[in-house]
Protein backbone atom coordinates (compact mmCIF):
# COMPACT_ATOMS: atom_id res chain seq x y z
CA UNK A 1 0.00 0.00 0.00
CA UNK A 2 2.77 2.42 0.91
CA UNK A 3 4.73 1.42 -2.20
CA UNK A 4 1.71 2.20 -4.41
CA UNK A 5 1.37 5.62 -2.80
CA UNK A 6 5.02 6.42 -3.52
CA UNK A 7 4.62 5.24 -7.13
CA UNK A 8 1.51 7.42 -7.63
CA UNK A 9 3.29 10.43 -6.10
CA UNK A 10 6.26 9.92 -8.42
CA UNK A 11 3.92 9.70 -11.40
CA UNK A 12 2.21 12.98 -10.44
CA UNK A 13 5.54 14.71 -9.94
CA UNK A 14 6.66 13.61 -13.42
CA UNK A 15 3.38 14.80 -14.95
CA UNK A 16 3.63 18.15 -13.20
CA UNK A 17 7.19 18.59 -14.45
CA UNK A 18 6.15 17.72 -18.01
CA UNK A 19 3.24 20.19 -17.88
CA UNK A 20 5.56 22.89 -16.53
CA UNK A 21 8.03 22.28 -19.36
CA UNK A 22 5.22 22.41 -21.94
CA UNK A 23 3.94 25.70 -20.49
CA UNK A 24 7.41 27.22 -20.63
CA UNK A 25 8.03 26.20 -24.24
CA UNK A 26 4.50 27.30 -25.21
CA UNK A 27 5.06 30.73 -23.71
CA UNK A 28 8.43 31.44 -25.26
CA UNK A 29 7.60 30.49 -28.86
CA UNK A 30 4.94 33.17 -29.67
CA UNK A 31 6.97 35.90 -27.96
CA UNK A 32 9.92 35.23 -30.24
CA UNK A 33 7.73 35.06 -33.36
CA UNK A 34 6.08 38.40 -32.52
CA UNK A 35 9.45 40.04 -31.99
CA UNK A 36 10.65 38.76 -35.38
CA UNK A 37 7.65 39.91 -37.43
CA UNK A 38 6.91 43.28 -35.82
CA UNK A 39 10.22 45.02 -36.36
CA UNK A 40 8.66 48.48 -36.27
CA UNK A 41 5.62 49.29 -34.17
CA UNK A 42 4.57 52.92 -33.91
CA UNK A 43 2.23 53.85 -31.09
CA UNK A 44 -0.44 56.53 -31.31
CA UNK A 45 -3.27 57.46 -28.98
CA UNK A 46 -6.76 58.68 -29.81
CA UNK A 47 -8.57 60.80 -27.26
CA UNK A 48 -11.05 63.69 -27.31
CA UNK A 49 -11.30 63.40 -31.10
CA UNK A 50 -7.58 63.94 -31.69
CA UNK A 51 -4.53 61.80 -32.34
CA UNK A 52 -1.59 62.16 -29.98
CA UNK A 53 1.00 62.63 -31.25
CA UNK A 54 -0.44 63.91 -34.52
CA UNK A 55 2.87 63.57 -36.35
CA UNK A 56 4.39 60.10 -36.76
CA UNK A 57 7.61 58.92 -38.37
CA UNK A 58 8.09 55.57 -40.11
CA UNK A 59 10.89 53.87 -42.04
CA UNK A 60 10.70 53.89 -45.85
CA UNK A 61 10.42 50.75 -47.99
CA UNK A 62 9.56 48.45 -45.12
CA UNK A 63 6.22 47.29 -43.75
CA UNK A 64 5.37 48.47 -40.26
CA UNK A 65 2.56 48.43 -37.71
CA UNK A 66 0.68 51.30 -36.12
CA UNK A 67 -0.66 50.41 -32.68
CA UNK A 68 -3.68 52.62 -31.95
CA UNK A 69 -4.86 53.08 -28.39
CA UNK A 70 -8.39 54.45 -28.23
CA UNK A 71 -8.22 56.08 -24.80
CA UNK A 72 -11.75 57.43 -24.87
CA UNK A 73 -13.83 55.83 -22.18
CA UNK A 74 -17.36 56.33 -23.44
CA UNK A 75 -19.16 56.27 -26.75
CA UNK A 76 -16.26 57.26 -28.99
CA UNK A 77 -15.37 54.99 -31.87
CA UNK A 78 -12.07 55.48 -33.68
CA UNK A 79 -10.08 53.73 -36.34
CA UNK A 80 -6.94 54.70 -38.25
CA UNK A 81 -6.27 54.89 -41.98
CA UNK A 82 -3.30 56.02 -44.03
CA UNK A 83 -3.71 57.88 -47.29
CA UNK A 84 -1.34 59.35 -49.86
CA UNK A 85 -1.33 62.86 -51.37
CA UNK A 86 -4.07 61.87 -53.85
CA UNK A 87 -6.26 60.84 -50.86
CA UNK A 88 -6.11 57.18 -51.88
CA UNK A 89 -6.38 54.93 -48.82
CA UNK A 90 -3.25 52.78 -48.53
CA UNK A 91 -4.07 50.94 -45.30
CA UNK A 92 -6.96 50.84 -42.85
CA UNK A 93 -7.94 48.89 -39.78
CA UNK A 94 -10.71 46.35 -40.50
CA UNK A 95 -13.05 48.08 -38.05
CA UNK A 96 -13.52 50.96 -35.67
CA UNK A 97 -13.46 50.20 -31.97
CA UNK A 98 -15.32 51.68 -29.03
CA UNK A 99 -12.95 52.95 -26.36
CA UNK A 100 -11.16 51.98 -24.34
CA UNK A 101 -9.71 49.59 -26.92
CA UNK A 102 -6.72 48.94 -29.15
CA UNK A 103 -6.32 48.37 -32.89
CA UNK A 104 -3.36 47.31 -35.01
CA UNK A 105 -2.86 48.72 -38.50
CA UNK A 106 -0.53 46.80 -40.81
CA UNK A 107 0.97 49.30 -43.23
CA UNK A 108 2.71 48.02 -46.37
CA UNK A 109 6.14 49.30 -47.41
CA UNK A 110 5.84 52.96 -48.45
CA UNK A 111 8.09 55.13 -50.58
CA UNK A 112 9.70 58.09 -48.80
CA UNK A 113 7.29 61.00 -48.52
CA UNK A 114 4.58 62.66 -46.50
CA UNK A 115 1.34 60.82 -45.88
CA UNK A 116 -1.79 61.55 -43.88
CA UNK A 117 -3.52 59.40 -41.31
CA UNK A 118 -7.10 59.92 -40.23
CA UNK A 119 -10.09 58.46 -38.42
CA UNK A 120 -13.15 57.52 -40.50
CA UNK A 121 -15.66 58.59 -37.86
CA UNK A 122 -14.23 62.07 -37.20
CA UNK A 123 -13.53 64.35 -40.18
CA UNK A 124 -11.25 66.65 -38.21
CA UNK A 125 -9.21 63.83 -36.66
CA UNK A 126 -6.02 63.50 -38.67
CA UNK A 127 -2.24 63.63 -38.54
CA UNK A 128 0.90 63.57 -40.64
CA UNK A 129 2.99 60.47 -41.31
CA UNK A 130 6.55 61.18 -42.39
CA UNK A 131 8.18 58.25 -44.15
CA UNK A 132 11.93 58.43 -44.72
Ligand SMILES: [Cu+2]
Pocket residue numbers: 046049077078079119120121122125
Ligand atom coordinates in the same frame (compact mmCIF):
# COMPACT_ATOMS: atom_id res chain seq x y z
CU1 LIG B 1 -12.15 59.10 -34.27
